[in-house]
Amino acid sequence: MELVLNAGPVVKLVLLILVYFSVVSWAIIFYKQLVIHRAIRDSERFLDFFWSKKRFDAIGQGLDDYRHSPLTVLFREVYSELAQNRRQADGQEADTLVADLGEQERVARVLRRSTTSEGHRLEKYLSFLATTGSAAPFIGLFGTVWGIMDAFHDIGTTGNASLAVVAPGISEALVATAIGLVAAIPAVIGYNHFINKINVLTGEMDNFCQEMLNIVQRMSQGR
Amino acid sequence: MSVAPLRQFNTFHSDPKFGRLLLVSLIAHGLIWVAFSIDLFGTNTRPKPPIYYVDLIHKPVLNPQAGRPDPRPAKKPKAATVKRTVQTAAPTVTKKPTKPAVKPLVKPAKVVKPKPVPKPTTKIDQRKEQKVQSALDEIRERQARQAERDALKDKLAKLRDSAGAATVAADVPVGMPDGTGDEAGIAVVAFVQAFIQQNWALSRYLIDQSRIANIEAKATLVYSAAGKLIRYRINTPSGNQQFDDSLKKAIIKSQQLPQPLPKILELNVTFNLKEMAGRN
Numbered sequence: 001m002e003l004v005l006n007a008g009p010v011v012k013l014v015l016l017i018l019v020y021f022s023v024v025s026w027a028i029i030f031y032k033q034l035v036i037h038r039a040i041r042d043s044e045r046f047l048d049f050f051w052s053k054k055r056f057d058a059i060g061q062g063l064d065d066y067r068h069s070p071l072t073v074l075f076r077e078v079y080s081e082l083a084q085n086r087r088q089a090d091g092q093e094a095d096t097l098v099a100d101l102g103e104q105e106r107v108a109r110v111l112r113r114s115t116t117s118e119g120h121r122l123e124k125y126l127s128f129l130a131t132t133g134s135a136a137p138f139i140g141l142f143g144t145v146w147g148i149m150d151a152f153h154d155i156g157t158t159g160n161a162s163l164a165v166v167a168p169g170i171s172e173a174l175v176a177t178a179i180g181l182v183a184a185i186p187a188v189i190g191y192n193h194f195i196n197k198i199n200v201l202t203g204e205m206d207n208f209c210q211e212m213l214n215i216v217q218r219m220s221q222g223r
Numbered sequence: 224m225s226v227a228p229l230r231q232f233n234t235f236h237s238d239p240k241f242g243r244l245l246l247v248s249l250i251a252h253g254l255i256w257v258a259f260s261i262d263l264f265g266t267n268t269r270p271k272p273p274i275y276y277v278d279l280i281h282k283p284v285l286n287p288q289a290g291r292p293d294p295r296p297a298k299k300p301k302a303a304t305v306k307r308t309v310q311t312a313a314p315t316v317t318k319k320p321t322k323p324a325v326k327p328l329v330k331p332a333k334v335v336k337p338k339p340v341p342k343p344t345t346k347i348d349q350r351k352e353q354k355v356q357s358a359l360d361e362i363r364e365r366q367a368r369q370a371e372r373d374a375l376k377d378k379l380a381k382l383r384d385s386a387g388a389a390t391v392a393a394d395v396p397v398g399m400p401d402g403t404g405d406e407a408g409i410a411v412v413a414f415v416q417a418f419i420q421q422n423w424a425l426s427r428y429l430i431d432q433s434r435i436a437n438i439e440a441k442a443t444l445v446y447s448a449a450g451k452l453i454r455y456r457i458n459t460p461s462g463n464q465q466f467d468d469s470l471k472k473a474i475i476k477s478q479q480l481p482q483p484l485p486k487i488l489e490l491n492v493t494f495n496l497k498e499m500a501g502r503n
Binding site: 125 | 238239241244245247248249251252
């Protein structure tokens, strides 16, 4: 603590910035941990639920229990699109075949859009972790270089290069690098961890899209 | 599969509030700061781990001088004989001046006479005289060099004395030809004193005091054969409360010596602040 309190104003400012980075990084880590953990858990449960039912309306009624999964969003969007299509089709019986072919395309578009928006939702704030992981050590290094410059200046003014004069300044300066690393290391680890999990979820969403498209196609053909 | 009207989800994803988690993170950082401030992890008060120097040559023994002839008288005769042999060896090839019989006539004349002889009537030729003269010059030169070396040695000894107890080990003569191998070494008292001084933390105030006053305390320490401090008593306190307290702390820190002792020992050790400050 003394090292921090005795540091120069520039080093203190650097430390303050690094603390801000660290606080926000940890908040994001907690946040993403909750969001992604819930998303994975609900996705697994939703897929079981989805394949256990044979009617879309039955699935649609039970979506509330899996609200954290991105797959439920995809399903909901597709379901809404189909419902809207059915309402329009009731008034245009003559063009059923044309409408069905267009329906598949619309569902595909809806799925693409939903997948993208869910991907964005899952990746929200992760860029801050990446920034912290890459920038914090450099910011810390800047503080250290500044502190060492000060220490050398002190040596110059006192004319004494003994360890007692040099060492405190350098150790105070090195605190900045240490704090920079303390902020950066969890951020990098968290970023890699969450990106990995998000890739898994994105893969699941892609698979689910294909399944949904197949189902919609079968529905069109079976009509 | 049939399609029925879908229920509307106004808040479909109930993501956790980021602001709340930011607060949690802030509190966690604050707690870490507090923990460091009150030294919860003991980083500031944790005693420094002792540094053990294993001195295989200067093994601590009870009395390092025991079992050895007094070095001073032993040295002098040796030096004398060396000088003598130098003197005698220089002029001629005389190897054993003490040996009598075999060539009695030639040697005494060569060895002893050079000094008195040159002056008078004896018939030593010019060349011999020159030889003797050069030999004498050589001897004088050697003596001068020897004197110079002695002076340097004295100077070195004075410097060592002023450097304090740390040089005790270096001063102890080792490798005496008549030694048995286990008597040479640093005295236990000096060893214990040096060890305690290693663990002694001097404040700035005390370092300043060392320049002003001669502060000294005497303590009796009882160590077990395993090198563990059994009890201690400060017989003569210095009168300076800070010094006495720091001495007590240093003794307590040095409860365990880095190596065992020959037996249970009661040691009277003197701790001098000036010596300590000089070392630090």
